[in-house]
Amino acid sequence: MTAARPDIAGCKAALAGLDIDDTPATVKQKSRDFFWYSPVLKARMDHLTADFVVAPRDADELRRALAAAYAHDVPVTTRGAGTGNYGQAMPLAGGMVLHMKHFDRVLEIAPGRVRAEAGAIIAGIDRQTRAQSGQELRMHPSTAQTATIGGFVAGGSGGVGSIRWGGLRDAGNLLSLTLVTCEAEPRTLRLTGDDIHKASHAYGVNGVITEVEAPLAPAYEWRDVLLGFDTWREANAFAYALGHQDGMLLKQLCTVAAPIGQNFFKRHARFIGPHDHLVVAMAAPNAMGALDAFAARWPSARVLFRSDRDATEGLPPAYELGWNHTTLRALRVDPSITYLQVLYGEPTVEKIVEMAEVYGDEVPGHVEFVRFDGRVRGMGLPLVRFTDEARLDAIVAGHEARGCPVFNPHRYTLEEGGMKQSDPAQLGFKRETDPKGLLNPGKMIAWDDPDHDFAAQGFYLFPGMAAQ
Amino acid sequence: MTAARPDIAGCKAALAGLDIDDTPATVKQKSRDFFWYSPVLKARMDHLTADFVVAPRDADELRRALAAAYAHDVPVTTRGAGTGNYGQAMPLAGGMVLHMKHFDRVLEIAPGRVRAEAGAIIAGIDRQTRAQSGQELRMHPSTAQTATIGGFVAGGSGGVGSIRWGGLRDAGNLLSLTLVTCEAEPRTLRLTGDDIHKASHAYGVNGVITEVEAPLAPAYEWRDVLLGFDTWREANAFAYALGHQDGMLLKQLCTVAAPIGQNFFKRHARFIGPHDHLVVAMAAPNAMGALDAFAARWPSARVLFRSDRDATEGLPPAYELGWNHTTLRALRVDPSITYLQVLYGEPTVEKIVEMAEVYGDEVPGHVEFVRFDGRVRGMGLPLVRFTDEARLDAIVAGHEARGCPVFNPHRYTLEEGGMKQSDPAQLGFKRETDPKGLLNPGKMIAWDDPDHDFAAQGFYLFPGMAAQ
Numbered sequence: 001m002t003a004a005r006p007d008i009a010g011c012k013a014a015l016a017g018l019d020i021d022d023t024p025a026t027v028k029q030k031s032r033d034f035f036w037y038s039p040v041l042k043a044r045m046d047h048l049t050a051d052f053v054v055a056p057r058d059a060d061e062l063r064r065a066l067a068a069a070y071a072h073d074v075p076v077t078t079r080g081a082g083t084g085n086y087g088q089a090m091p092l093a094g095g096m097v098l099h100m101k102h103f104d105r106v107l108e109i110a111p112g113r114v115r116a117e118a119g120a121i122i123a124g125i126d127r128q129t130r131a132q133s134g135q136e137l138r139m140h141p142s143t144a145q146t147a148t149i150g151g152f153v154a155g156g157s158g159g160v161g162s163i164r165w166g167g168l169r170d171a172g173n174l175l176s177l178t179l180v181t182c183e184a185e186p187r188t189l190r191l192t193g194d195d196i197h198k199a200s201h202a203y204g205v206n207g208v209i210t211e212v213e214a215p216l217a218p219a220y221e222w223r224d225v226l227l228g229f230d231t232w233r234e235a236n237a238f239a240y241a242l243g244h245q246d247g248m249l250l251k252q253l254c255t256v257a258a259p260i261g262q263n264f265f266k267r268h269a270r271f272i273g274p275h276d277h278l279v280v281a282m283a284a285p286n287a288m289g290a291l292d293a294f295a296a297r298w299p300s301a302r303v304l305f306r307s308d309r310d311a312t313e314g315l316p317p318a319y320e321l322g323w324n325h326t327t328l329r330a331l332r333v334d335p336s337i338t339y340l341q342v343l344y345g346e347p348t349v350e351k352i353v354e355m356a357e358v359y360g361d362e363v364p365g366h367v368e369f370v371r372f373d374g375r376v377r378g379m380g381l382p383l384v385r386f387t388d389e390a391r392l393d394a395i396v397a398g399h400e401a402r403g404c405p406v407f408n409p410h411r412y413t414l415e416e417g418g419m420k421q422s423d424p425a426q427l428g429f430k431r432e433t434d435p436k437g438l439l440n441p442g443k444m445i446a447w448d449d450p451d452h453d454f455a456a457q458g459f460y461l462f463p464g465m466a467a468q
Numbered sequence: 469m470t471a472a473r474p475d476i477a478g479c480k481a482a483l484a485g486l487d488i489d490d491t492p493a494t495v496k497q498k499s500r501d502f503f504w505y506s507p508v509l510k511a512r513m514d515h516l517t518a519d520f521v522v523a524p525r526d527a528d529e530l531r532r533a534l535a536a537a538y539a540h541d542v543p544v545t546t547r548g549a550g551t552g553n554y555g556q557a558m559p560l561a562g563g564m565v566l567h568m569k570h571f572d573r574v575l576e577i578a579p580g581r582v583r584a585e586a587g588a589i590i591a592g593i594d595r596q597t598r599a600q601s602g603q604e605l606r607m608h609p610s611t612a613q614t615a616t617i618g619g620f621v622a623g624g625s626g627g628v629g630s631i632r633w634g635g636l637r638d639a640g641n642l643l644s645l646t647l648v649t650c651e652a653e654p655r656t657l658r659l660t661g662d663d664i665h666k667a668s669h670a671y672g673v674n675g676v677i678t679e680v681e682a683p684l685a686p687a688y689e690w691r692d693v694l695l696g697f698d699t700w701r702e703a704n705a706f707a708y709a710l711g712h713q714d715g716m717l718l719k720q721l722c723t724v725a726a727p728i729g730q731n732f733f734k735r736h737a738r739f740i741g742p743h744d745h746l747v748v749a750m751a752a753p754n755a756m757g758a759l760d761a762f763a764a765r766w767p768s769a770r771v772l773f774r775s776d777r778d779a780t781e782g783l784p785p786a787y788e789l790g791w792n793h794t795t796l797r798a799l800r801v802d803p804s805i806t807y808l809q810v811l812y813g814e815p816t817v818e819k820i821v822e823m824a825e826v827y828g829d830e831v832p833g834h835v836e837f838v839r840f841d842g843r844v845r846g847m848g849l850p851l852v853r854f855t856d857e858a859r860l861d862a863i864v865a866g867h868e869a870r871g872c873p874v875f876n877p878h879r880y881t882l883e884e885g886g887m888k889q890s891d892p893a894q895l896g897f898k899r900e901t902d903p904k905g906l907l908n909p910g911k912m913i914a915w916d917d918p919d920h921d922f923a924a925q926g927f928y929l930f931p932g933m934a935a936q
């Protein structure tokens with residue numbers, strides 16, 4: 001539906017006075033995210049680049065940028081920090097990269113909530129809410145130190161904190177979004193309640209988010225804990241049981257199969273043996289006594305590391321051993337490694353063990369435990385020793401055939417990744433906010449090809465609005 | 469095992485100078501709790517009374533009292549506020565009531581925890597932690613305004629807050645207990661980790677708790693919400709689904725069948741129609757937007773009352789419509805009413821509806837939704853229109869036969885109530901702390917009758933230490 005030819009020069013001229021960069025090296029750099037995590041996306045997206053980068057300094061300049069894009073039919077790819085790893089932030093059709101770096105203020109901190117501009121770095125928000133109120137965001141991606149809150153809402157799903165609060169998809173984990181439309185006269189809209197999901201996890205296809213209002217939880221001096229187990233089964237059984245302990249406040253809980261820890265967690269390696277299957281957890285100080293007692297009841301459990309006991313200098317926080325940081329650490333050592341995203345069926349621990357048995361060392365295990373629809377579930381981000389695309393597809397199919405749906409991180413469209421079908425609320429909203437289809441074109445199949453057949457895919461990770 | 473004859477006079481003489489009361493009217497009053505909730509217990513316990521009440525002013529006096537009891541073979545029943553409703557605080561063998569009213573100080577408030585003396589009133593603790601730190605206890609009984617923290621730990625199970633944190637039985641919901649033994653020279657012990665469960669929910673049979681250390685959660689201006697539904701099924705399906713919403717922070721969640729609300733919730737009655745099946749919830753302010761959106765998706769859901777919209781003057785807090793306050797309100801109108809405690813089997817909503825269909829108006833529905841072993845479960849406190857004990861027993865048996873275990877509130881022993889079997893850790897600990905068996909004698913079957921046959925009861929609500 002992006003019919004007319006973009007008039008790049010006209011658009012740039014209309015934006016005179018704004019913070020614009022068209023140095024090819026910079027534009028190329030700001031046109032890339034962590035798509036290269038996927039050998040599949042790398043092969044297809046490496047060449048992509050926009051025409052120029054504009055970084056509006058305030059809402060007026062943002063509206064000017066969007067009006068100019070509209071007038072000159074220029075595609076717009078909004079950019080936070082570019083840490084997305086499905087190529088979400090890659091401009092498929094060139095045009096403008098709309099960089100949100102100047103939208104970096106925390107606007108309001110109140111009991112139980114914070115309002116921040118979309119380009120604010122997540123860890124920076126937490127530092128301010130902590131200092132001012134002893135609170136912090138309920139959840140953040142493991143990229144919190146670099147990623148923006150707007151990029152997280154538009155491109156992410158959950159992460160550190162999801163063992164307690166579920167994901168961004170869960171009602172209540174976002175309070176409001178403010179966004180600007182791409183029209184002749186861009187409008188500013190505020191979304192609350194179910195409407196939030198029209199624009200969350202939409203890759204910016206239906207508006208540029210300028211403000212995010214999110215709930216806060218109490219900030220604790222979280223303790224990082226690494227436990228070792230003799231078997232992959234016991235590590236996962238432990239984590240699954242621990243996740244059900246309602247009285248022990250956790251912020252993060254994952255398992256990592258041996259020898260991932262020793263081979264890839266370079267700075268923690270001295271604590272980890274080659275045969276240690278790991279549980280990596282972050283627990284509130286008031287949970288530590290109960291956690292010790294709990295661990296003592298497991299046959300092979302041993303506490304390898306505790307941040308309140310061992311020297312922590314030079315060590316990354318435990319959450320940077322989890323989520324896609326596990327993959328990142330493996331990739332750095334062995335560039336042939338990639339990964340998958342798997343929701344293990346029930347019984348969870350059995351399914352996790354079954355997949356490990358089927359795929360062995362080709363798919364080393366890594367499972368994030370999260371609350372999902374009110375239940376503790378295992379969300380796998382197993383490593384994959386990549387050989388070729390056909391084999392990767394076969395591994396995906398093999399998981400799905402065994403009752404473990406895969407949210408394919410080797411796809412850059414909303415629907416082929418976590419969505420698994422088009423979201424009518426997001427699509428309808430796009431008609432209102434982006435009538436010319438200029439926002440992040442090519443990421444929403446349903447817009448480009450309304451007749452696309454999303455043959456019964458069975459599972460749908462990001463329902464815009466959960467039906468009863 | 470309480471062999472020797474108590475020497476009451478000798479004991480009182482040894483306690484000269486302490487705060488002692490032996491006025492028969494006072495002694496009788498301090499020998500009673502809410503046992504009369506149960507017509508069964510009322511028939512059996514109404515006559516019970518101790519010989520005198522002693523209220524130690526500090527730890528020294530407490531040790532003196534316990535040493536004197538030991539020396540003179542005098543039974544000791546520790547008393548908080550006497551709001552227990554299984555006759556836990558009723559002296560079965562006369563002797564001393566040990567009143568904890570002078571142990572009423574909050575000792576320490578820190579991020580994530582509080583330490584208080586056992587006789588401190590729960591609501592008073594919350595007032596202090598709120599004022600000083602914006603925190604509050606994770607959970608409290610609906611009797612928070614009168615009950616003591618020590619009585620809650622020794623005699624209670626959970627309540628308001630259990631939809632988020634589970635119960636007192638869950639590891640992490642108590643951090644430490646300090647208690648004093650009943651020996652020639654009473655010792656002071658501090659229990660942490662799994663050892664806590666040796667003395668929690670032990671009715672004071674194995675030590676007098678002097679201090680409780682408990683975790684704190686953030687304090688919010690909780691919103692009271694009453695929703696009405698056309699059917700009992702929909703009200704419960706709604707509550708069950710709401711309980712699974714990980715992103716909506718709730719403190720309390722229960723359902724009450726029509727016409728309980730209109731008939732018995734006198735001060736809220738003007739908001740409630742005769743056919744309204746109720747959901748009563750307490751939600752954090754940051755959950756209200758999501759809750760509105762969530763409710764809008766249910767066919768008959770209507771918001772009858774919101775404390776942030778409607779006048780609240782003269783109304784009790786929503787939690788005083790739940791737990792045993794539901795029963796209390798019914799009893800005040802119709803003294804023939806009593807109640808049960810039922811853990812509904814799975815699928816929960818079906819079981820709740822099934823029981824309502826089987827027993828109809830004889831057992832009007834009231835279900836508290838709680839986290840139980842990491843899952844949302846329906847914990848019923850249905851009203852029962854009492855006719856006779858045989859019929860009551862038949863109703864209990866009928867529930868159990870249909871997969872809904874009953875924790876019989878018409879029994880005063882640990883094992884016949886929630887325990888369902890004897891707890892070896894509690895029993896072993898009693899041997900150490902109370903060698904003469906003077907503490908609350910008669911409440912622990914396993915002590916009095918080690919050979920008692922706890923024929924396979926199937927379900928065990930208060931495992932002292934959960935095995936893996």
Ligand SMILES: Cc1cc2nc3c(=O)[nH]c(=O)nc-3n(C[C@H](O)[C@H](O)[C@H](O)COP(=O)(O)OP(=O)(O)OC[C@H]3O[C@@H](n4cnc5c(N)ncnc54)[C@H](O)[C@@H]3O)c2cc1C
Nearest residue numbers: 080081082083084148150151152155156157159204209324
């Ligand atoms: C090592 C590693 C670990 C990761 N861990 C996690 C994790 O734990 N959980 C998780 O969910 N994700 C994770 N991710 C993915 C990603 O880092 C996060 O989702 C992150 O929050 C993205 O933020 P960003 O600012 O980098 O967004 P970007 O990558 O810049 O953008 C992401 C998407 O959002 C759009 N967008 C950005 N800003 C806006 C805006 N203001 N308005 C509208 N659209 C916008 C972009 O167009 C793009 O489609 C990880 C990635 C890596 C590389």
Ligand SMILES: Cc1cc2nc3c(=O)[nH]c(=O)nc-3n(C[C@H](O)[C@H](O)[C@H](O)COP(=O)(O)OP(=O)(O)OC[C@H]3O[C@@H](n4cnc5c(N)ncnc54)[C@H](O)[C@@H]3O)c2cc1C
Nearest residue numbers: 548549550551552610616618619623624625627672677792
């Ligand atoms: C209307 C109503 C509503 C209720 N709601 C709830 C609820 O929501 N959740 C719940 O769990 N319970 C509930 N209960 C039961 C009871 O109110 C609570 O468990 C309450 O916390 C008991 O505290 P108390 O100070 O009154 O204890 P008491 O009744 O005085 O004592 C309870 C038991 O603990 C022992 N004990 C007391 N203090 C000590 C001590 N310092 N050391 C050792 N042993 C001690 C006593 O001997 C007795 O066996 C309710 C009761 C009523 C009447």
